[in-house]
Amino acid sequence: MVFDPDIAQTRFGYGRSPKVVGPQGVDEMLALLRAPEVQMPWFPFPSDAEMREKMLALLNARRKISKAEKGSDAQQALQKAFKTARRASKQEGAKWIGATLARRVWSRDGLRERLVAFWNDHFSAPGKNVIYRYTEPAYVANAIRPHVGGRFEDMLIAAVLHPQMLHFLDQNNSVGPNSAIAKKRPQKNLGLNENLAREILELHTLGVGGGYTQDDVRQLAELLTGVTTIQKEGTAYLSKRAEPGPETVLGKEYGTRRARVSDVHAVLRDLARHPDTARHITHKLAVHFVSDTPDEDLLVSMGARYLETDGDLAEVVEAMLRHSAAWAAVEDGAGNFKQPELFVSSALRALAVPKKQLRDVKSHQLERLLGTPLRTMGQPWRRPFGPDGFEEDDGHWLTAQGMAARLQWALGVPAEVLDALPDPRDFVQTTLGTSAPASVRFAAETAENRREGVALVLMSPAFQRV
Amino acid sequence: MGKIVMDRRGFLGRGLAVGCSLAASPVMTPVSFASTGGENRLVVIILRGGLDGLDLLQPDDAGLRLLRPTLAARAPSGMEVSGGMMLHAAAKPLWPMWQAGELAFVQGVSTPYRNKRSHFDGQDLLEAGTAQMPTGATRDGWLNRMLQNMPGSQMTTAYAVGADPMLLSQGAAEVETWSPDVGFVLSSQGARLLEMTMERDPAMALAMQKAMTLAGEGGGGVLEMADSGMMMDELETMMDAQMSPQGRGKAKAHLRVAEFAAEQLRDTARVACFSIGGWDTHAAQARTLKAPLKNLSDSLLALKVGLGETVWGRTTVLAMTEFGRTVAENGTKGTDHGTGGMMVMAGGAIRGQAVHGRLAGLEEVDLFQGRDLMPTDDVRRYAAWAIRESFGLDRAALETVVFPGMQLGDAPGLLA
Numbered sequence: 001m002v003f004d005p006d007i008a009q010t011r012f013g014y015g016r017s018p019k020v021v022g023p024q025g026v027d028e029m030l031a032l033l034r035a036p037e038v039q040m041p042w043f044p045f046p047s048d049a050e051m052r053e054k055m056l057a058l059l060n061a062r063r064k065i066s067k068a069e070k071g072s073d074a075q076q077a078l079q080k081a082f083k084t085a086r087r088a089s090k091q092e093g094a095k096w097i098g099a100t101l102a103r104r105v106w107s108r109d110g111l112r113e114r115l116v117a118f119w120n121d122h123f124s125a126p127g128k129n130v131i132y133r134y135t136e137p138a139y140v141a142n143a144i145r146p147h148v149g150g151r152f153e154d155m156l157i158a159a160v161l162h163p164q165m166l167h168f169l170d171q172n173n174s175v176g177p178n179s180a181i182a183k184k185r186p187q188k189n190l191g192l193n194e195n196l197a198r199e200i201l202e203l204h205t206l207g208v209g210g211g212y213t214q215d216d217v218r219q220l221a222e223l224l225t226g227v228t229t230i231q232k233e234g235t236a237y238l239s240k241r242a243e244p245g246p247e248t249v250l251g252k253e254y255g256t257r258r259a260r261v262s263d264v265h266a267v268l269r270d271l272a273r274h275p276d277t278a279r280h281i282t283h284k285l286a287v288h289f290v291s292d293t294p295d296e297d298l299l300v301s302m303g304a305r306y307l308e309t310d311g312d313l314a315e316v317v318e319a320m321l322r323h324s325a326a327w328a329a330v331e332d333g334a335g336n337f338k339q340p341e342l343f344v345s346s347a348l349r350a351l352a353v354p355k356k357q358l359r360d361v362k363s364h365q366l367e368r369l370l371g372t373p374l375r376t377m378g379q380p381w382r383r384p385f386g387p388d389g390f391e392e393d394d395g396h397w398l399t400a401q402g403m404a405a406r407l408q409w410a411l412g413v414p415a416e417v418l419d420a421l422p423d424p425r426d427f428v429q430t431t432l433g434t435s436a437p438a439s440v441r442f443a444a445e446t447a448e449n450r451r452e453g454v455a456l457v458l459m460s461p462a463f464q465r466v
Numbered sequence: 467m468g469k470i471v472m473d474r475r476g477f478l479g480r481g482l483a484v485g486c487s488l489a490a491s492p493v494m495t496p497v498s499f500a501s502t503g504g505e506n507r508l509v510v511i512i513l514r515g516g517l518d519g520l521d522l523l524q525p526d527d528a529g530l531r532l533l534r535p536t537l538a539a540r541a542p543s544g545m546e547v548s549g550g551m552m553l554h555a556a557a558k559p560l561w562p563m564w565q566a567g568e569l570a571f572v573q574g575v576s577t578p579y580r581n582k583r584s585h586f587d588g589q590d591l592l593e594a595g596t597a598q599m600p601t602g603a604t605r606d607g608w609l610n611r612m613l614q615n616m617p618g619s620q621m622t623t624a625y626a627v628g629a630d631p632m633l634l635s636q637g638a639a640e641v642e643t644w645s646p647d648v649g650f651v652l653s654s655q656g657a658r659l660l661e662m663t664m665e666r667d668p669a670m671a672l673a674m675q676k677a678m679t680l681a682g683e684g685g686g687g688v689l690e691m692a693d694s695g696m697m698m699d700e701l702e703t704m705m706d707a708q709m710s711p712q713g714r715g716k717a718k719a720h721l722r723v724a725e726f727a728a729e730q731l732r733d734t735a736r737v738a739c740f741s742i743g744g745w746d747t748h749a750a751q752a753r754t755l756k757a758p759l760k761n762l763s764d765s766l767l768a769l770k771v772g773l774g775e776t777v778w779g780r781t782t783v784l785a786m787t788e789f790g791r792t793v794a795e796n797g798t799k800g801t802d803h804g805t806g807g808m809m810v811m812a813g814g815a816i817r818g819q820a821v822h823g824r825l826a827g828l829e830e831v832d833l834f835q836g837r838d839l840m841p842t843d844d845v846r847r848y849a850a851w852a853i854r855e856s857f858g859l860d861r862a863a864l865e866t867v868v869f870p871g872m873q874l875g876d877a878p879g880l881l882a
Contacts, residue, residue, distance in 0.1 A: 070797045128586040198601055332666040376629045376645050385633050386590075386605050398669055400676035404648040407660075407677070411650050439666075443659040452656040459660060459674075461667040 002327050006433040010466045011289060011336075012321070013110020015346035018422070018430035020108055026321045032109040033149045034314050040106075042359055043099035045141030048162075048234055054089070055131055056231060061085050089134050094363035096137035097370070097381065102358040104345040115148040115317070116140065117341065118288055121389035123159040123204065125168040126382055132167050136382060139164035152281060152311035153272035157265055160200055163229040169196040169387060176225040176243025176259075192243075197221035199387045205271040207280030212250060219247040223267055226259050237261035250274070278306040282316060287392050291336060295325035335465035337394040340377035343406060344370065347458050350431040353417050369413050376405040406464075410455035424453025432462050504617075506780050506815065506856040507731050509738050509769060510609055510849075512634060513762070513787040514589060515745030518801050519808025520793065520828075520839065521755060522557065523571055523821070526550030529828040533794040537751055537801075547571070548821050556759035559767055560812075567818030568770070568778075570880070572809040572848050574823045576789060576841035578871075583803035585746070588788030593634035595846060597871035600633075608846075608868050609739055610637030612853055615863045624737035627727045634739050642735075644680050646722040724765040728772025731781070745787060749798035766812045779814035782852050782881065786845060792837050793828055806839030809848055815856070817882045822848065846872045848880065855881040 008029060009015055009022040016022065023029045046054065061082045068075035104113050120140050127133030143162040147155035159165055166172055174193035175182050182190040197220035201212050226242030229235060237260075245255030245263065252270065255263035271277060282302035286294035298320065305319035306312075320326050338346065361369075374381050378397065384390045391397070415421055428436050428444035440460040447453035457463060520530065521537060526549070531538040545553040545561050553561065563569040578598075579591045587599060594600040595608025613624055614637070626635040629645040652660070657678070664671040720742055727738040742765060744758035762785060770778050790807030806826065826832055826840035834840045846869040853859055853868065861874050 066797075128584055195599070195601065202601075333668055333670070337670075372629065375631070376648060378631050378643070380631070385631070385636065386600065388605070395669075398673050399643060400673050400680055401643045401645055401648060403670070403673045404650070404677035404681055405645070407652070407674075408648055408650040411652065437663075439663050443663050446655070446659060448653050448655050452653060452659075456656065456659050456663060460663040461670050462663075464670070465667070 002324065004327055004329075006435060007327055007329075007466075009110055010346075011326075013114055014104040014342070014349045015110075015463075015466075016431055016433055017105070017349045017352055018426075019352045020106060020349075022110070023108065026318075029111050029321060030314065030318055033112055033115075033317065037112065037145070038107070038109065040099070040102060042355060043102045045096060045099060045145075046138045048138055048142045051135050051138035052232065052234055054092075055135055058082075058085055058089060058131060058134070059231070086130075090363045093134055093137070094361055094366045095359075097366055098358040098361045100137070100140075101345060101348060101353075101370075102355055105349045105353055105358065106355060111317070112148060114289070114342075115313075116145050118285070119144045119148055119155060119159075120382070121384070122284065123155075123165065124382075124384050124387050124389040125159075125162070125165045126384065127164070128168060132164060135164060147313070149314040149317075150312075151272075152277075152306075152313055153269045155313075156200075156204060156272050157268050160196065160204060160268070161227060161235050161264070163234050165196070166227065166229050166235065169199055171196040171224060172228050174221060174225055174228075175241045176222060178244055179225060179242055180240040181238075182241075192218070192221050192225065194218060194221040197224055200268075200271065203388050205280070206274060206276040210274075210276040210280065216249050219249050220267065223247045223249065223254055223264055226261065227264060237264075273307075273310050275307060278303050278311070281311075282306050284392070285316065285320065289320065289336075290326050291328075292392065292394055295323075298323045298325040330462075330465050333461070337398055338464050338466060339390060339397055340374050340379040340402070340406070341381070343377070343458075343464060344374065344409065346463075347410065347414070348417070350427070350458070350463075351414050351418055351422070351454075357417060369416060373405060373409045373413070377402050377409075403459075407455065407459055410458040411451055414454050414458075415451055421450040421454055424450060424457065427454055428457050431457055432460075435462075437462050504736065504857065507736055507738075507773075507777060507782070507813075508853065508856050509727065509731070509781065509783040509813075510634065511762070511765065511783065511785040512589070512593065512632065512739070512741040513745050513758070513785055513810075514741050514743040515585065515747075515758075515787070516588070516789050516791055516803055517745045517758075517787040517808060517810075518747060518751065518755065518791040519571075519573060519806075520790070521751065521801075522554050522759065522808060522810070523547060523573065524552050524554065525825060525828070526552070527828050529830075530793070533828070533830075535795060536799050537795050540752065547819075551821065554755070554759055556756040557763050559760070559763040563766065563770070563812060564819060567882075568812055568814055568816065569766075569818050570811040570816055570820040570822065572811065572822040572843075572845070572878075573825045574806050574839065574842040575809055575845035575848065576806050577845055579789060580805065581835075583789060583805075585788060585803075588803075590633060592786060592788045592845075593632060595849075595869045595872075605633065606637030607632065607634035608849075609634045609737065610639050610641060611868045612857075612859065613637075613639035613641070613737065615859055615867055616857050617859075623730070623735040625727060625730050625735050625739070627730075627738055627740040628723045630741055632739060632741060642730075644726065646726040647719055648677075648681065650681075720761045720765050721768050724768035725772050728769050732773055732777050742785075747791070747800050748796065748802060749800040751795075751800040754800070762810070769812075770814075775814075781813040782815045782856055783810075783812040784849055784852055785810040785812070786849065790839050793833055793839055794837065804838035805834045806841035807845070809845055811848075811852070811880065815881050817879060820879075822878050822880070844872055847875055848878060850874055851878055851880050 003025055005022055005024060065075060065078045065082055068078055107113055125139060127136050139162050143158040147158060170193045175190040177191050194217055198217050201217060202208050206212055222243040226237050226239055228238055228241060239259045242259030244257045245259060246253045247255060249267050254267050283299060286298055286302060301323055302316055302319045306316050309315040371381060379390055424444035424447055428441055440457060440462055443456040444453045447456055543552045543555040547553055560569055577592050579588050591599060593607045624641045626632050626641050626643045629647050635641045664674060723740045727740060731738055742761050747754045773781055786809050787807050789803060789805055791801035791804040796802050824842040826842050830836060832840060850864045850869055854864060865872055865874055
């Protein structure tokens with residue numbers, strides 16, 4: 001294994017920064033990941049309970065409008081109040097994106113931030129309506145972030161049973177066909193919704209090629225009945241909605257006639273420890289961080305560590321980082337091509353955009369600097385088409401439109417977020433390090449102005465491939 | 467200082483020069499968009515938000531006037547399409563198109579989506595073209611599956627135009643995406659240096675070259691300063707103008723999309739898709755529906771003008787929406803998410819002056835779940851017939867691959 005402090009940041013973090021010194025060895029990277037996260041008090045995320053309160057306040061404000069007398073002054077006042085609250089929630093959303101960016105730009109523990117993004121994508125649950133778009137950052141902060149150095153099964157349980165996911169994958173509509181509640185109200189035609197069960201097997205654990213059948217999907221869906229959301233409490237288990245057991249998933253029986261949430265946890269833990277899951281998860285990690293065609297020995301080593309440790313994710317990451325394939329230099333025209341979010345985030349880090357700027361960002365500014373550009377690059381912020389997240393395939397991102405949008409961003413945004421652009425001759429050095437190719441150095445030195453000099457560095461293959 | 471006063475077109479012209487100069491370089495291989503998949507064209511426009519078909523084409527119906535005390539009370543537009551049905555006044559720019567036999571409507575149609583009325587799911591289902599919600603890692607769009615099944619499809623170019631990624635065009639077949647909103651200011655020196663830094667990365671250089679070509683073709687404008695002596699602050703001003711939505715003419719974004727699509731279709735492309743938003747008219751619909759209707763009208767006209775007579779004559783445009791809206795007006799003089807809706811068709815290839823499909827009753831008892839227009843047909847059937855008549859796909863491919871689970875049924879006679 002040949003540790004390289006530049007690769008440690010570009011491939012396993014958000015890139016080099018002129019202000020933050022990156023980790024100096026694998027031991028340090030792992031120590032940071034295993035230790036509790038260094039908090040950023042300026043940039044807090046809401047807890048689940050806080051988020052529920054905020055969400056209820058909005059919902060109640062909306063309810064009041066419909067209860068008030070139509071067209072009355074009182075109703076108009078309520079509408080106005082609701083509008084104000086909506087605007088405030090939008091601004092709050094911008095603040096949380098700023099908080100995410102602040103960590104990417106200023107944290108020494110870039111690996112943790114990259115893992116948060118990776119697992120957020122793995123457990124994609126973009127909001128399907130205004131309310132759940134608002135709550136998504138809390139989901140990431142509370143269901144994903146605390147577990148990136150922990151056990152996969154704990155993250156699995158936290159993520160797939162979180163109200164965000166339950167809403168996204170229609171679990172709240174899933175009721176056991178023979179449950180107490182379905183029998184009591186036969187006219188309502190209550191029944192199963194297999195969506196969550198299917199995605200757990202296909203996307204979150206075993207993978208699309210995994211050894212499961214439609215029957216496993218159905219049995220798992222039956223097991224999951226009972227899991228639902230109560231607005232005031234969050235995730236709840238209501239046994240009157242649950243299908244009486246037992247159910248058989250992958251040949252193992254769970255539960256009894258009396259439905260319990262512990263059976264749901266048990267099946268999720270077993271799925272998390274399954275060899276197909278180990279293969280699926282480690283392959284995806286290697287593709288994301290190292291190469292679209294990962295080294296076979298690297299995969300074997302990561303997969304083995306996963307199974308030995310029952311899916312301890314810090315151990316799996318260690319297996320990756322201790323392998324020489326993870327540190328192979330990027331060859332000309334090869335190497336992972338940064339996804340738009342990584343491109344933009346790592347550029348902001350290279351520019352060392354001040355914390356204050358990120359803290360005070362307004363939602364309309366964010367739309368201009370991040371929202372619209374990322375959409376044009378093909379990766380709208382945290383809104384993939386479906387639960388499978390964004391494409392890992394580099395070819396998907398290397399398009400004309402993608403490149404044009406990156407160039408537009410690189411030419412325009414840096415000058416907007418900084419009071420003064422860096423000297424391109426310094427910028428090429430701080431951004432690409434000692435291995436900056438001669439052609440990029442030359443471009444930075446020869447550019448007619450700072451804007452173009454900075455853009456040329458950001459557009460270079462040396463910056464965009466990791 | 468300040469002597470440079472160039473209009474937009476002037477810069478676009480210079481932008482083209484960037485494309486050409488890079489194309490001439492040995493590194494940046496010129497891009498060809500070869501295509502010989504027949505001469506017919508298909509444009510699909512997704513109307514995001516839920517178009518109110520009963521307002522676009524308002525039936526003369528006493529029941530409707532009861533349920534829509536303000537919306538159905540407006541003065542008739544005088545543009546009667548058939549049996550007392552009036553075209554919305556804001557769609558007036560389309561009236562000559564109707565009279566020329568290049569506009570048609572399909573009423574009472576919907577996707578198989580029922581009960582939930584979420585934009586998110588509704589649009590997913592519309593673009594996936596399936597009967598069930600797409601799940602897992604296998605999601606692609608029906609337009610892409612159509613491309614995969616077109617005779618000579620490998621030679622056909624398709625474009626998804628606009629900034630928003632569309633599920634409609636996702637999938638195994640290669641589809642060019644381009645947003646004319648992308649624009650940048652780059653000096654000729656900068657362009658040369660950019661090329662140089664990508665010298666050893668052919669894939670990246672190729673994508674960049676395509677970008678330059680598309681932008682130069684009027685896709686948004688590579689704005690190049692041939693004169694490197696240009697004053698710094700002038701350059702800055704222009705860059706700022708590029709960055710600001712106003713500077714790029716945000717109000718006209720939809721027009722640039724349509725114009726760019728037309729340009730590609732006139733050339734080698736055969737298929738294009740884009741979206742127009744703004745149809746979610748929950749409040750003050752009499753006012754809020756005007757803007758999207760104007761945008762749709764302008765886009766269709768821009769396509770017609772941009773394509774020219776011959777190509778327009780071979781073009782079919784389908785404008786589809788995720789669902790219709792409630793038949794009754796709500797408390798804020800708007801309408802809520804419904805079920806049965808409307809598809810708009812345009813183009814020189816279609817049989818115009820026609821209102822296809824069947825409108826169900828508008829009495830409360832006739833409504834879907836007592837609130838929505840009852841759908842009487844599958845909108846996918848009409849899209850499928852348009853595809854079949856444009857590109858000759860067979861029944862089996864349409865019923866099992868492009869729109870799985872759809873019954874093609876009898877020909878509604880959409881094309882002329």
